[in-house]
Amino acid sequence: MDIPFTPAKHLVRLMRARKLSATEVMQAFIAQVERANPKVNAIVTFLPEQALKEARALDRKKGPKPPLAGLPIAYKDLVNTRGIRTTLGSLVYEDNVPMEDALLVERLKAAGAITLGKTNTPEFGAGSNTFNKVFGATRNPYDLSRTAGGSSGGAAAAVASGMLPFADGSDLAASLRNPGNYCNVVGFRPTPGRVPTYPAVNAWDTQPVLGPIAHTVEDAAFLLSAMAGPDRRAPVSISEPGSLFARPLKRSFKKVRIAWTRDFGGLPVEPDVTTTLEKQRAVFKSLGCVVEEACPDFSGATEAFETLRAVSFAMRYAPLLETHRAELKDTVIWNIEQGLALDGAKIARAERLRTEVYQRLRAFLEKYEFLLGPVNQLPPFPVDTEYPTEIAGVKLFNYLDWMKSCYYITLASHPAISVPAGFTPGGLPVGLQIVGRYRDDVGVLQLAHAFEAETRVWQRRPPLAG
Numbered sequence: 001m002d003i004p005f006t007p008a009k010h011l012v013r014l015m016r017a018r019k020l021s022a023t024e025v026m027q028a029f030i031a032q033v034e035r036a037n038p039k040v041n042a043i044v045t046f047l048p049e050q051a052l053k054e055a056r057a058l059d060r061k062k063g064p065k066p067p068l069a070g071l072p073i074a075y076k077d078l079v080n081t082r083g084i085r086t087t088l089g090s091l092v093y094e095d096n097v098p099m100e101d102a103l104l105v106e107r108l109k110a111a112g113a114i115t116l117g118k119t120n121t122p123e124f125g126a127g128s129n130t131f132n133k134v135f136g137a138t139r140n141p142y143d144l145s146r147t148a149g150g151s152s153g154g155a156a157a158a159v160a161s162g163m164l165p166f167a168d169g170s171d172l173a174a175s176l177r178n179p180g181n182y183c184n185v186v187g188f189r190p191t192p193g194r195v196p197t198y199p200a201v202n203a204w205d206t207q208p209v210l211g212p213i214a215h216t217v218e219d220a221a222f223l224l225s226a227m228a229g230p231d232r233r234a235p236v237s238i239s240e241p242g243s244l245f246a247r248p249l250k251r252s253f254k255k256v257r258i259a260w261t262r263d264f265g266g267l268p269v270e271p272d273v274t275t276t277l278e279k280q281r282a283v284f285k286s287l288g289c290v291v292e293e294a295c296p297d298f299s300g301a302t303e304a305f306e307t308l309r310a311v312s313f314a315m316r317y318a319p320l321l322e323t324h325r326a327e328l329k330d331t332v333i334w335n336i337e338q339g340l341a342l343d344g345a346k347i348a349r350a351e352r353l354r355t356e357v358y359q360r361l362r363a364f365l366e367k368y369e370f371l372l373g374p375v376n377q378l379p380p381f382p383v384d385t386e387y388p389t390e391i392a393g394v395k396l397f398n399y400l401d402w403m404k405s406c407y408y409i410t411l412a413s414h415p416a417i418s419v420p421a422g423f424t425p426g427g428l429p430v431g432l433q434i435v436g437r438y439r440d441d442v443g444v445l446q447l448a449h450a451f452e453a454e455t456r457v458w459q460r461r462p463p464l465a466g
Helices: 008-016 022-040 048-060 103-110 153-160 177-182 217-227 242-246 271-278 281-286 301-327 330-340 344-367 401-412 441-455
Strands: 043-046 072-076 114-119 143-147 166-171 186-189 209-214 257-260 290-293 370-374 416-423 429-436
Touching (some): 008 022, 022 048, 022 114, 072 153, 072 166, 114 153, 153 166, 153 177, 153 209, 166 186, 177 401, 177 429, 186 217, 186 441, 217 441, 242 441, 271 370, 271 416, 281 290, 301 344, 301 401, 344 370, 370 441, 401 429, 416 441
Parallel strands (some): 257 290
Antiparallel strands (some): 043 114, 186 209, 416 429
16 A cells, blocks of 8 residues: 555544554655655654654554544644754754744644654745755755745645645745645645634734645645634634534535636736646536636735735844844845835835725625636746746746735635646646635635546656655
8 A cells, every 4th residue: 555645534544444553654654754855855854753652652542543543744844843843944043942832733733643843944934945054955856956836845845755644834925835836736725814823923914824735635624624723822713613624525516607817917927837727727617617717906916915024024033133134044134124114104005905905806706706827927946046037038026026826815815725737848737726705715625626536636746756
């Protein structure tokens, strides 16, 4: 049995039926990490002995198994793990060992997940190319010369390579969807508040979210069922329980109206991305959907997002400019300084623009139930290129410009998923972004699941999978 590429839900069923032990499952994933990780550098802190000890203890335990039943997980290196090195991808925190677990870790431990390590991330999660001065770069499993995306690039590359059954990630600009797209796995950005965050510098911030990465939509929903649900430490958390996502995803989409956009209203997009996605448009018609060319108005989104992101960076990291400036990468310094230079009028204008973008997208999705378009505007680029400076001949101006197809949706707080949709002629993955109505996370998962069942693109493994 090929355990590392067996869907997580099926592994759980086998362990509950005692046809597989947690120890056997853990041994298989550890062997895959040892085989694949030296090539991709996705898992940066590796704890095989600790994980095996916990798996053996779970096998000895009598009675019902917890929901995740001994499956391994490696947390993104931005997430606090008690007693386990957590660097944030920064030299400043190179030796940081937290004294307590983040809320996410508390939940997944309680659900039976066993910690196998930490996954790589860019410095402070800034940028959608996963590299840092502590651990180096994470490479794309489908082409080791290319980026795995980011900032959850380590998580996506680990799942794609069969080193993990699923993984947690976070998304501010594009950080769940981008690496999902680039690594041919599912990356789901839920509605803000769906997965509560604690600790957080700003507990009311609704731009960054936590979410799942997995081989399949069903496994992403499975992990989300353990991640989601309210917590009083997170004041914006949604009251619905995580069990909402444990239900079957099958649904009829007959006569459901869908908007299809090639470019989110005029963004530059590389031809290979457009061509690959256009081939899949007919799938939605075969599902019974009514598919129309349409796109909401995203004017003002760039100004609002860049302003509010800069405020966030100033809030989190401004003190480091005085004490650790030499250890920070240039883009982080730029983003902090952008925030410190803002005045009240600019911040107020950004909040107003964000509200306008939200209301336009909300109204648009009253007519259409879903908006479909590219995740990224270009295929995976060379890993030693910090960020793209041009797309389809159009010059870009900063390290965020190439992520607009994702961060437009971030700004509007709607749920969105990247689901595998095909490959370029050069063999690079391309994902489809499905955006749903505000808080209709289930609907997004259902449509992605229906598309995935028809296309099965996720089943194409990377060459190094073994």
